[in-house]
Amino acid sequence: GAGVSQSPSNKVTEKGKDVELRCDPISGHTALYWYRQSLGQGLEFLIYFQGNSAPDKSGLPSDRFSAERTGGSVSTLTIQRTQQEDSAVYLCASSLVSRGGADTQYFGPGTRLTVL
Amino acid sequence: QKEVEQDPGPLSVPEGAIVSLNCTYSNSAFQYFMWYRQYSRKGPELLMYTYSSGNKEDGRFTAQVDKSSKYISLFIRDSQPSDSATYLCAMSAGSGGSNYKLTFGKGTLLTVNP
Numbered sequence: 571g572a573g574v575s576q577s578p579s580n581k582v583t584e585k586g587k588d589v590e591l592r593c594d595p596i597s598g599h600t601a602l603y604w605y606r607q608s609l610g611q612g613l614e615f616l617i618y619f620q621g622n623s624a625p626d627k628s629g630l631p632s633d634r635f636s637a638e639r640t641g642g643s644v645s646t647l648t649i650q651r652t653q654q655e656d657s658a659v660y661l662c663a664s665s666l667v668s669r670g671g672a673d674t675q676y677f678g679p680g681t682r683l684t685v686l
Numbered sequence: 687q688k689e690v691e692q693d694p695g696p697l698s699v700p701e702g703a704i705v706s707l708n709c710t711y712s713n714s715a716f717q718y719f720m721w722y723r724q725y726s727r728k729g730p731e732l733l734m735y736t737y738s739s740g741n742k743e744d745g746r747f748t749a750q751v752d753k754s755s756k757y758i759s760l761f762i763r764d765s766q767p768s769d770s771a772t773y774l775c776a777m778s779a780g781s782g783g784s785n786y787k788l789t790f791g792k793g794t795l796l797t798v799n800p
Contacts, residue, residue: 601786603786612792614790661729677729677731
């Protein structure tokens, strides 16, 4: 079946503009995650969704970042008033369910964001 | 000190070599240990998953976890050029509701030369 898909694959924007990044998880996966991968920083957790609710937003770097998930499926990560330090690859992952163990997270190809 | 430390390399080996990759960590709550492989411009894909201490083998890959030393390793036997990628270790806590949150190392870039 189809894996996690993300769009756009690349996004170049000007400082101060807002951007929206989209994630389509694997069908039936109830858990969805956003990570950011910066040069020299590795992957950093941003936010976790279980269904449409986000019980953990602790990784969002500032109030310019927000995310939502609708219908227990598609998620959108929005960055307002982008800054150059927001340049990174934004990765989305999904898993079947988050329970006692650590469920396998399947990653999408990422959106490469460049803020000029 | 970061919770997970991983030497970024780069590591370059000849085809057929045994490769050893490792990570150290500081959070004793970590119970689940994973290795992901990431090819250039792609998302990470899960290679190995281990719970608590011990060894796990899958084909040419062996994962080892030593919780007493807070040290995990991935061994690749008979390395192939197709193994050239960035290898990321990842960990998460056990019970308590935060098992979903993966903490990653920075990744080690491996090149296997034909």
